[in-house]
Amino acid sequence: MSASSPSQPLRPPSTRLGVWGWMRVNLFNGWFNSLLTVVTVAGLGWVVPPFLRWAFWDALWNTPAEACRVGGGACWSVITKNLRFIIFGFYPHPEQWRPAVAMGLLVALLWYSKDRRRWKRSLGWIWLVALVVMGVLMRGGILGLEPVETSQWSGLPLTLLLSVFGMVAAYPLGVVLALGRRSRLPAVKSLCVAYIELIRGVPLISLLFMSSVMFPLFLPEGVTVNKILRALVAIILFTAAYIAEVVRGGLQAIPRGQYEAAESLGLNYVQTMRLIILPQALKIVIPPTVGILISAFKDTSLVVIIALYDVLNTTKSTLSNPQWMGFSTEAYLFLALLYFLGCFSMSSYSRRLERELTPGTAGRTR
């Protein structure tokens, strides 16, 4: 008995154990941290309970606007009563199941593609077919579906359309620009540098203005391109310049030996890039690329300024209805939650992917 006791592991001191120990270590280590904790808790106690009371206990969830004017809490009715307009905008009422199905398809596909084991050639074909199906659903005109003009596309489907197509089209363009910027051919290089610096130096809304007021002047007489497509082009051109800079960072991080090895194997430029350099470079830059994609997603909201009705603008026009005027806080908080969920899921997915792709750290938590 007494012989075995020295090998028994010593328990940590009791001040480091349990709730109290955790608090000692994390909240009250030293006088400064204790003071900080007390002040912070007091501040939270001042802000959080009134907010909770406003947002939940006193809130009205599905009432007419008149009831909201009387009650003291949040008026979530502004969302529930107008949800259909906020989500679908001016899309014809009886046909709104179509964008709903298209969005559902998109979300389901994104969910399915999350797993890296499913990244095969077939997945690419599935995406292509799904995008065509979504287009047909939105536009109609065949298979007995009522045709719907693009000018009536609005709300959340428009936001998703602008962001998904903006990202998908900007990515390859960005990679090409990055390769051009790293090229040894002076003419190609200076064109790419000029493009990237010019686009990155100006705000997105100047490009959107350009797409809405200047672009029609560039087209020959009689040719018109619809407004959504023009805005989409502006978003693609803008995002591509940012992606190009990120990819350039990745290209610069590849050691020279990799290029030389590829050359000594007799690979030509295209093969070197496609098989050796880009797979490594693009993997390195996953985190910043996701950062760019997240900002592209948020930036689609700027189309409000050229009067496209994305989900932010449908919300705004709901609020301009005299009946619902004055409940902007609730409506904007709802939208903020919507955008937050989108961005947060993207960024946490990118963190997971980064962990999976970095060899040797598979099981490690951040």
Place this chain on the structure above:
Amino acid sequence: MIQSTSAPAAATPFWNDPAKRALAFQAAVLAVVLAVGYYLFANVQANLARQNIATGFGFLGRESGFEIGESPIAYSAADTYAKALLVGVLNTLRVSFLGIVLTVLLGTFVGIARLSTNWLVSKLAGAYIEVLQDIPVLLQLFFWYALFNEILPSPRQALSPLPGVFLCNRGLLLPIPAAHPAYRWMAAAFVAACVGVWLLRRWARKRQEATGRIFPTFRVGLALLLGLPALAWWLGGAPTAMNVPHLKGFNFRGGLSLSPEFAALLLGLVLYTSAFVAEIVRAGIQSVSHGQTEAAMSLGLTSGQTLNLVILPQALRVIVPPLTSQMLNLTKNSSLAVAIGFPDFVSVANTTINQTGQAIEGVALIMAVYLMFSLSTSAFMNWYNKRIALVER
């Protein structure tokens, strides 16, 4: 062996010669770009001629005919478009400069809070960063603007969080010292103190290099910067009168007033950008390994010297480049002012485009002005970055 030495010179056809191929490829790219450019240019010419739109910047000299809500210089509707655009530029500069200063302060604070050993503070800072980064800045601007218009009371019931400070749907009102000649002397004294500190630093460094003795530059410099203006204030008659905003009729008079548009724009930009700055500051501080602090301590440096001579120079190297792009982002995002009706440059240029129909010139002006901001900011920051960068071999 023999074959391979004799073969190449004669046999390389021109399409296999890398140098010639490169030339041909570049010529093709340039030709395509020029052709597309010419095609667009020709279309523009035809369209402008057909729609009878004037070209050129002649409109800048014409009378603008619109009022601008707030302006740092005297401006009326009878002034020219050029002056209206200048007002826009000054408004953009004002909001960007103030925004950058506040963003750096708040971002540094939150970034340090994120690294606090206090669990609660660190988690709160983390939540602040994650939430504000993930909400579009335009939505945030709308939110703050709506808050000013809907939640805040009218001037008669204005909130007064501090004596003399009022918050109402007409904006934020702050007391400022009443005009007095002494303030001009204080400004002059401050400039003199800045020059003095610069000279003092040079002298102190030279002396340290020559003799090794350290002069308490920071403390003496701070005393100069605070003391000289205070002395000027005291000599100038020590004025204490304040210009406090007071209710007169339906609105406030006196004091410094920030319009709801300006306040909402500033608040939205600062809160949004500071979340990004906080992450940059955190990464910069974390990039300096703890061993550096320990090494500095074991050399016997004081904590002030450790921070000043060891930690900050290394952290700043990591912080400055991304911080520059955040400053530029803030400046560019200030163009969203057009959405909430603050007359920044884009907003004024947009009105000009709508009135004159000269879209190309208008958009070109917008792009030129922002490119100028971007290039000068990054030139300054690159100069600063070069000064603090690691000197290698």
